[in-house]
Amino acid sequence: MKDECDYFTLSAQHIQRNYGARIAVYDFTLQLKKGEVLGLLGPNGAGKTTALRMITGNLAPSSGSIEVCGVDLLGEPQKAKAHIGYLPEIPPLYLDMTVNEYLRFAARLHRIDKQRIAHALEHCKQRCGLADRGKQLIGTMSKGLQQRVGIAQAIIHEPDIIILDEPTVGLDPNQMREMRALIRDLGKSRSVILSTHILSEVESVCDRVQIMHDGRMVLNETLAGLRQKDADLEMEFTRLTQNPQPITH
Template identity: 65%
Template sequence: MTAQTAEITVSAQGLSRKFGAHTAVDNVSLELKRGEILGFLGPNGAGKTTTMQMLTGNLAPTSGTISICGVDLFEHPTLAKARIGYLPEHPPLYRELTVLEYVDLAARLHRVAKAGRAAAVAEALARCGLADVAQKLIGALSKGYQQRVGIAQAIVHRPDVVILDEPTVGLDPNQIREIRGLIHELGANCSVILSTHILPEVESVCDHVQILHHGSTAFTDTIAGLKQFHGGRMVLLGLKRPPPAADIAAVAGVARVEPAGDTLFRVSFADNADPSEELARRAAEKSWGLYRLAPAQSSLEDVFVHLTQKEEQT
């Protein structure tokens, strides 16, 4: 099992894609091992979908290489594609088919052997909670169910890599929770790449995150690394009688102070420093009326804004 966990399923090096003069994706690399869930994060137009289209062989990259489980996607496209399950932004559904017919078709197209096909289809339907609507026409289903049919299509051939482009868009909170549960389950024995611009989604589902901005990688690390990168370096400071910001900035180890409301401040720490204790002591001493000293929550959002805006400035 340990050998399997270490197996690299997706490896993409130096992916670039140009549309005429416009560069949609610029030198993006990623590597994923079995059992890992990678979250692609980025604002609209950051190149998430283009990258996924390239990873699934729907779009040829201008430069770069992709290999799926060691199989080169461009030299042996059919072998590599057999190991990928892909749910595009718009689920590719045939409205005139029933759910069962459609998932069965997807299984045939992915060359699932006849002997195990019925079982594979039944399993995919069960995992996506579609067993009750198997005989309904896809066109008659609600958006949430259609999305699930799209996921069923992507997992029916038990791929090693599942690529989901915004899988929870347009779903209600209960359905989102179910889909996230399913993604977790998938992550147990294959690699999952999902794209989203919903920040908590990445936090709750993924164990790796890659932030794209203007087509290039702005940040890539594990979720834990991301939290550490950010959470340890910034606190939210609430003072009932706030002094001038310069007074707070004067505390040793404080790198930057930004007002975040009348009495709230975002305090960034300098590298390898933790002036929380010092801040508390200083606040008590000078009677600033400390009522809050907490690691800045919504951490991903901050990192996101921070990274993407930083890039814009450069």
């Protein structure tokens, strides 16, 4: 059992979420290995964001269990959340703050030691290409830079799991490429979940792909496995998500 905990950094088993009578996420299982980049695909409204909100502890699942690095997210939320860095769809930025102030607050919020804050701040600014932006007000920055601040916030405490909800939306092609390079880089030492609906992005950075449709998981396959089967991601995606009654495993 211990080995499994080390092996899987995140394990969500059969989680389900109901909004009244509507089921947003149905029997969703997700397991993330250390050093793996998982692409979570799906059309709009498939339940990706709801699933991610549950995994990050923003939303309680109606049923099912979530374990983060062997810690039960529902039982010990604070201990579990310390392992997660989360960038929601809309980056949670205080526009009145400068980059430094904002990141310092994020660092304190994640209980980084006082002595280490300055170092962590420099390190993550360097990583996200914000080194010379420290004194700029977040409100005056472009969308791409704001997105980078959002990522910086998610990695400042060096979490084991990084969850990015559509991180490349609204970026220009150059920024998109940089963002992908950053995600690949992060994926070397940590587990990353990347939610997106850009298929090429998944193909270029992810090791494994899960497709969601109507709140269900309709595909869970490694990219290597897909290539082996000679299947095209786009065709698979269209086949699985245009079908009114999706095939479940």
